[in-house]
Amino acid sequence: MTKTRFPPRVLIGGGIALVLLLALTLGALVVVGMQGAEAGALRPADWRALSFTLKQAFLSAALSVLLAIPLARALARRKFWGRDTLTSLLGAPFLLPVIVAILGVIAVWGRSGWVADAMGWAGLGRLNVYGMSGILIAHVFFNLPLAARLILQGLADLPPERWRVAAQLGIEGRALFRLVEWPAIRASAPGAFALVFLVCATSFAVALALGGGPRATTLELAIYEAASYDFDLGRAAKLAGLQFAVCAIAALIAFAASAPVTASPGALTLVERWDGRSLASRLGDAGVILTVCLFLGAPMLAILLRGVGGLDDLTGVVWAAAGRSLIVAALAIMVTLALSIGLAALIVALQTRGSQRAARLADLAGLLPIAASPFVIGIAFIIVLLPVADPFALALPLTAIVNAAMATPFALRILIPAIRLAQDEHGRLADSLGLTGLTRLRVLYWPRVRQPLGFAAGLSGALAIGDLGVIALFSTPSEPTLPLLMHLLAGSRQIDAAYGAALVLIALSFGVFWLFDRLGRAA
Amino acid sequence: MIDVENALIERGSFRLTATLSVPAGKICAIVGPSGSGKSTLLEAIAGFLPVTSGHIRVGGDQITARPPSERPVTLLFQSNNLFPHLDIERNVGLGLKPSLSLTPADKRAIADVLGEVGLADLATRRPAELSGGQRQRAALARALLRQQPALLLDEPLAALGPALRDEMLALIDASVLKRGIAVLMITHAPEEARSIAHLTALCMEGRINGARLTDQVFANPGPELAAYLGRG
Structure with a gap:
């Protein structure tokens, strides 16, 4: 293969993005580690946090994937009214602000929630939503749909002839599962498991709201507590190192299993199926789908019902917080796009030149934020900025940068395939026509990239609006963002106002996602 | 007919x-x-x-x-007629028993038909190890075994x-x-x-x-x- 010319802009832009990303992840870890090198040994509580983190992440991933398998099977073979809407909605929890989902889970499973009321009415004991059980419910709520989509994608990617050959040979039921479905599930489930494990291993807001205390603290929560309550940066750095190791291992597994794009809008079109026509099989699938709809829908319904009542309690404070969240989102979108476009262009350019090893390394660097702790990045900012500026006055831009870094791996997974497709299919044609610079950008890349770009921007914005992580480190209670305000309201027993604010937050995050996704699709 | x-x-x-x-x-x-x-x-x-x-x-x-x-009837497609994780013997055997509980007599029948299409030596291979033509012949062998008119x-x-x-x-x-x-x-x-x-x-x-x-x-x-x- 001839080596095509390497556009210097791609090299410079991509190089800067790469260096920034490395600085934000590995650099931050070094800065925090050096700062607290002499102090702060790990305590027994920290080891408990490690073991709790591993245990809950493992259980969350196992439960999510085990429940996702029957759901994906049912969705893959059943045609019913609303099926396409339902599969699209499976992407929604990914965009849902964590604190909103937590309030929904509490409303259904909490001390005075629907399930508790029903159990009390039936004379059963009360369920305790705080601690491991609540964390698992919240994590499965978030990740079951994600896992189901990945497994459904695996089933949808099977060649349609396979179902027809099976139908013709009369392969049904268990034999069909063994011959056709299981190989597809076995190919996609480990990636889904690793991804869910990764998401749950770095869980902060869920542990903050539903866990805590010596028996239910995650590493991320322990990092936050070490840094902001004890101001013990050495311990925070050591904990972050532990978390990084845990996540790096899980990320490598996910990378090796090459988990496809999360929550992508890809078409999960239904192929015609001839199996599962028996009444038992149909009832089974209907039961699975209804149960999952109930599990996922009840918390959302609870938020809506209680939120409408709480709208009267909304004050100017809520609107000011919403404004701050929008600022964070706008900045985060800009930084995410800058980082991910630069890095994606570099990776594709390296692949096109045949430098596979360099491309793979750059790709790996783009995944680093998945294993990084947003708190470590935040603490590093405080350490570096403290001598020259007041980091707390910069709470919003810093929160935006940290969120942008965290969203970059997802944006890369969305952008790289689109750029590569444009390059693979029409790159040589553009070369032979001598298309360079802006013309090349406009003719070759823009038509292919604008939709994924809109999707990535919307995703980044929605994630940043819902952030309840690093903002807790920077922000003062007097100037909160909307998710932080909700957490404060819920903690101060103004629960109705919290549910009202949840509605506003949902509207904002889905509104921003819809707007950018729409911009990407508009003709 | x-x-x-x-x-x-x-x-x-x-x-x-x-x-x-x-x-x-x-x-x-x-x-x-x-x-x-x-x-x-x-x-x-x-x-x-x-x-x-x-x-x-x-x-x-x-x-x-x-x-x-x-x-x-047996309908043979352009491709994907075989299950990728089953060897050729069992892929062909599906034509006899979808459950794949093959008796010695079944296995002899499979070996005969594989010999007929010229794949006698490839019974234990998987489809990915075969050429496109060999894969289609294996699919044809299954069709022959099914004995549909x-x-x-x-x-x-x-x-x-x-x-x-x-x-x-x-x-x-x-x-x-x-x-x-x-x-x-x-x-x-x-x-x-x-x-x-x-x-x-x-x-x-x-x-x-x-x-x-x-x-x-x-x-x-x-x-x-x-x-x-x-x-x-």
């Missing part, structure tokens, strides 16, 4: 009307431009598409309303080179027709039809109006076939 009588098949806004008859032990080629409905007919015969009106009979049995697994071929040779194609056509001639199986084969290549098919049916713009002797069809092509063949 395969007997299609005034069958109306609808797929979205596309409509195909077909009448066609293939006697046992004979092979009928369906020739026509892409999008004219050739595959639609095979899918309807195999039970993958519903028939709105008319009848389909195979070996005298009315099969118009049966599910795919209860139709005495009708075999439907949806351009099973399209992805093969000329030599492999001839080899496969010879195999169909020797093994399939010998068993008295009626064959319906879609092809884009007129020479394929002329070299093997007793009968040829034209499929033009959603219509198939019976099959005629291949020699007659090509000796005396109507205006539509002539236009398709480029002999205006």
Whole structure:
């Protein structure tokens, strides 16, 4: 293969993005580690946090994937009214602000929630939503749909002839599962498991709201507590190192299993199926789908019902917080796009030149934020900025940068395939026509990239609006963002106002996602 | 034999009307431009598409309303006829027992038919270790083992080179027709039809109006076939 010319802009832009990303992840870890090198040994509580983190992440991933398998099977073979809407909605929890989902889970499973009321009415004991059980419910709520989509994608990617050959040979039921479905599930489930494990291993807001205390603290929560309550940066750095190791291992597994794009809008079109026509099989699938709809829908319904009542309690404070969240989102979108476009262009350019090893390394660097702790990045900012500026006055831009870094791996997974497709299919044609610079950008890349770009921007914005992580480190209670305000309201027993604010937050995050996704699709 | 009588098949806004008859032990080629409905007919015969009106009979049995697994036909696709994680013996064995609980007698039958298609040494290989032509021969072996009176071929040779194609056509001639199986084969290549098919049916713009002797069809092509063949 001839080596095509390497556009210097791609090299410079991509190089800067790469260096920034490395600085934000590995650099931050070094800065925090050096700062607290002499102090702060790990305590027994920290080891408990490690073991709790591993245990809950493992259980969350196992439960999510085990429940996702029957759901994906049912969705893959059943045609019913609303099926396409339902599969699209499976992407929604990914965009849902964590604190909103937590309030929904509490409303259904909490001390005075629907399930508790029903159990009390039936004379059963009360369920305790705080601690491991609540964390698992919240994590499965978030990740079951994600896992189901990945497994459904695996089933949808099977060649349609396979179902027809099976139908013709009369392969049904268990034999069909063994011959056709299981190989597809076995190919996609480990990636889904690793991804869910990764998401749950770095869980902060869920542990903050539903866990805590010596028996239910995650590493991320322990990092936050070490840094902001004890101001013990050495311990925070050591904990972050532990978390990084845990996540790096899980990320490598996910990378090796090459988990496809999360929550992508890809078409999960239904192929015609001839199996599962028996009444038992149909009832089974209907039961699975209804149960999952109930599990996922009840918390959302609870938020809506209680939120409408709480709208009267909304004050100017809520609107000011919403404004701050929008600022964070706008900045985060800009930084995410800058980082991910630069890095994606570099990776594709390296692949096109045949430098596979360099491309793979750059790709790996783009995944680093998945294993990084947003708190470590935040603490590093405080350490570096403290001598020259007041980091707390910069709470919003810093929160935006940290969120942008965290969203970059997802944006890369969305952008790289689109750029590569444009390059693979029409790159040589553009070369032979001598298309360079802006013309090349406009003719070759823009038509292919604008939709994924809109999707990535919307995703980044929605994630940043819902952030309840690093903002807790920077922000003062007097100037909160909307998710932080909700957490404060819920903690101060103004629960109705919290549910009202949840509605506003949902509207904002889905509104921003819809707007950018729409911009990407508009003709 | 395969007997299609005034069958109306609808797929979205596309409509195909077909009448066609293939006697046992004979092979009928369906020739026509892409999008004219050739595959639609095979899918309807195999039970993958519903028939709105008319009848389909195979070996005298009315099969118009049966599910795919209860139709005495085998439809061979262009690709993906084999399950990638099963070896060739078990892929072929599926034609005998979908549960794959194979008895020694079953295994002997499989070995015989694999020998017949020239894959005796490859029984323990997986499809990925075989060439495209070998994979299609394995799929053909399964069809032979099923002993159904009708075999439907949806351009099973399209992805093969000329030599492999001839080899496969010879195999169909020797093994399939010998068993008295009626064959319906879609092809884009007129020479394929002329070299093997007793009968040829034209499929033009959603219509198939019976099959005629291949020699007659090509000796005396109507205006539509002539236009398709480029002999205006």
